Amino acid sequence: MATTLTKAEDRTAVGHAARIAHVSKSFGGPEGQQLVLDDITLDVAPGEFVTLLGASGCGKSTLLNLVAGLDRPTAGSIETPGGRPALMFQEHALFPWLTAGKNIELALRLRGVPKSERRTEAERLLELVRLGGAYGKRVHELSGGMRQRVAMARALAQDSQLLLMDEPFAALDAITRDVLHDELTRIWRETNVSVLFVTHNVREAVRLAERVVLLSSRPGRIAREWTVDIEQPRRIEDNAVAELSVEITEQLRGEIRRHGQH
Amino acid sequence: MASTDTKPDDLAGLEAGLDALDAVQVRRTPVREVLLRKVLPPALAVALVITVWQLLVEAQVTDDYKLPSPAAVWNSASDMWLQGTLLEVVWTSISRGLLGFLMAVAIGTPLGLLVARVKFVRAAIGPILSGLQSLPSVAWVAPAVIWLGLNDKMMYAVILLGAVPSVANGLVSGVDQVPPLFLRAGRTLGASGLRGTWHIVLPAALPGYLAGLKQGWAFSWRSLMAAEIIASSPDLGLGLGQLLENGRNNADMPGIFLAIILILFVGIAIDLLVFSPLERWVLRSRGLLVKN
Ligand SMILES: Nc1ncnc2c1ncn2[C@@H]1O[C@H](COP(=O)(O)OP(=O)(O)OP(=O)(O)O)[C@@H](O)[C@H]1O
Numbered sequence: 001m002a003t004t005l006t007k008a009e010d011r012t013a014v015g016h017a018a019r020i021a022h023v024s025k026s027f028g029g030p031e032g033q034q035l036v037l038d039d040i041t042l043d044v045a046p047g048e049f050v051t052l053l054g055a056s057g058c059g060k061s062t063l064l065n066l067v068a069g070l071d072r073p074t075a076g077s078i079e080t081p082g083g084r085p086a087l088m089f090q091e092h093a094l095f096p097w098l099t100a101g102k103n104i105e106l107a108l109r110l111r112g113v114p115k116s117e118r119r120t121e122a123e124r125l126l127e128l129v130r131l132g133g134a135y136g137k138r139v140h141e142l143s144g145g146m147r148q149r150v151a152m153a154r155a156l157a158q159d160s161q162l163l164l165m166d167e168p169f170a171a172l173d174a175i176t177r178d179v180l181h182d183e184l185t186r187i188w189r190e191t192n193v194s195v196l197f198v199t200h201n202v203r204e205a206v207r208l209a210e211r212v213v214l215l216s217s218r219p220g221r222i223a224r225e226w227t228v229d230i231e232q233p234r235r236i237e238d239n240a241v242a243e244l245s246v247e248i249t250e251q252l253r254g255e256i257r258r259h260g261q262h
Numbered sequence: 263m264a265s266t267d268t269k270p271d272d273l274a275g276l277e278a279g280l281d282a283l284d285a286v287q288v289r290r291t292p293v294r295e296v297l298l299r300k301v302l303p304p305a306l307a308v309a310l311v312i313t314v315w316q317l318l319v320e321a322q323v324t325d326d327y328k329l330p331s332p333a334a335v336w337n338s339a340s341d342m343w344l345q346g347t348l349l350e351v352v353w354t355s356i357s358r359g360l361l362g363f364l365m366a367v368a369i370g371t372p373l374g375l376l377v378a379r380v381k382f383v384r385a386a387i388g389p390i391l392s393g394l395q396s397l398p399s400v401a402w403v404a405p406a407v408i409w410l411g412l413n414d415k416m417m418y419a420v421i422l423l424g425a426v427p428s429v430a431n432g433l434v435s436g437v438d439q440v441p442p443l444f445l446r447a448g449r450t451l452g453a454s455g456l457r458g459t460w461h462i463v464l465p466a467a468l469p470g471y472l473a474g475l476k477q478g479w480a481f482s483w484r485s486l487m488a489a490e491i492i493a494s495s496p497d498l499g500l501g502l503g504q505l506l507e508n509g510r511n512n513a514d515m516p517g518i519f520l521a522i523i524l525i526l527f528v529g530i531a532i533d534l535l536v537f538s539p540l541e542r543w544v545l546r547s548r549g550l551l552v553k554n
Pocket residue numbers: 027028029036054055056057058059060061062063200
């Protein structure tokens with residue numbers, strides 16, 4: 001694919017897909033300012049797959065929203081040299097007034113793809129998530145797993161160099177989730193996109209990532225990082241995945257326990 | 263793709279199985295069932311009303327100049343039909359009503375959008391707009407006649423004052439109910455500002471807007487009837503309201519009944535033929551209509 005080649009060239013030139021430097025975020029609440037993220041520094045390399053792991057409420061979504069440009073950091077800076085990142089929400093966020101195919105075409109249209117090419121490109125993207133026949137389907141006619149795949153195709157339609165994913169598979173059953181993990185790994189390797197993937201599921205994090213970043217809670221800080229040296233394709237039930245998951249879970253529990261002590 | 267990947271056929275097969283298992287089955291309702299469940303019940307209800315009416319007439323509960331028989335009303339209708347005036351009268355009112363309604367849409371839509379999206383405008387005229395909805399449009403007839411005289415302009419003014427607030431308010435509540443998730447999803451796709459309004463906000467607000475249009479039509483029709491009944495003049499074409507008023511002046515009870523039935527009939531017919539199908543189509547295409 002020609003697009004993949006040019007993208008790969010872009011990436012070597014740029015150096016990083018996202019650079020999060022000393023980012024803090026606080027929200028004004030009834031009890032004064034609440035510091036949610038504290039001095040987060042994190043680079044995502046071009047083509048890299050990073051998972052962001054942390055307990056519920058530690059600020060993972062907040063961080064993704066900042067990277068996506070939906071909100072501004074209180075301090076620090078965020079660079080995404082590849083342009084506006086694509087964001088996949090925990091809920092599929094597909095527009096119910098459009099068919100699956102038209103949802104994707106809207107993303108293409110807003111990106112400036114000429115009308116004559118949109119249909120073919122939308123069908124190619126649906127093919128990529130293995131939903132070749134779903135072009136004319138309404139959102140409510142699709143199963144939960146199919147909706148997430150259409151949402152993935154729509155995110156890919158932005159042709160962004162950075163794909164942000166906020167617990168996209170959290171609401172799915174285990175088998176569907178396994179299938180989508182395989183799909184995501186395959187697509188990531190085929191398209192060379194960089195992925196920043198948020199989850200609170202340790203095994204999911206290890207199953208997918210090249211690098212796992214653990215966030216502590218209140219305020220969210222980077223607690224530790226692991227490089228995952230297990231060859232892809234992995235399975236969530238692989239021994240190597242399980243072993244590293246045990247280690248990370250121990251650390252995550254320690255982080256959570258710290259909060260109970262005072 | 264690297265040969266080390268999970269066997270792709272396996273994965274595709276598994277996916278196909280999962281999709282087949284929980285994809286929604288969409289079924290079209292056969293015509294027979296529609297007739298049986300949608301057409302039969304109201305037809306029976308109408309038949310029942312006419313029967314009771316006829317029985318009351320036969321029991322002579324009151325003088326027959328007060329309560330005409332269904333047959334007398336029918337005769338009055340067929341007389342008008344034979345004179346060729348029936349359709350003309352109905353059409354005079356419908357065309358006024360629809361034209362007024364279209365003008366109300368043309369004014370109410372941008373107004374609603376402005377109120378929904380501009381904070382200052384909302385604070386300034388939002389409450390007035392919702393207050394106007396509860397003001398009976400009959401109240402406008404007197405000033406409209408004085409300002410504009412006894413003519414079509416005055417009719418349209420009354421219709422607009424009745425229907426514009428409904429249309430605008432429908433759009434406002436539609437916009438207010440757009441889930442924030444759609445707005446955020448739109449922004450990540452690059453739809454903000456005017457593009458966001460066009461591609462995300464307006465289509466997302468369509469159900470509320472349609473409800474507003476439906477109510478706007480009901481108000482247009484009501485306002486028009488009020489105007490026609492109160493402000494009848496030979497200069498104005500004969501509409502259903504004037505038909506009613508003429509019936510009163512001539513103590514022609516069958517004529518009055520006929521006019522009331524026609525007014526009701528037109529209101530229901532437009533709603534049933536235009537707005538209900540439109541609303542159902544929009545809701546169904548979004549999976550918002552639950553079939554029982
Ligand atoms: N707009 C906001 N205003 C005030 N507080 C907020 C806002 N958004 C998030 N917060 C607070 O920031 C903290 C982190 O929220 P966030 O949604 O980022 O957590 P999370 O890590 O994504 O959690 P989960 O895993 O449950 O999705 C929470 O305590 C939340 O109450």
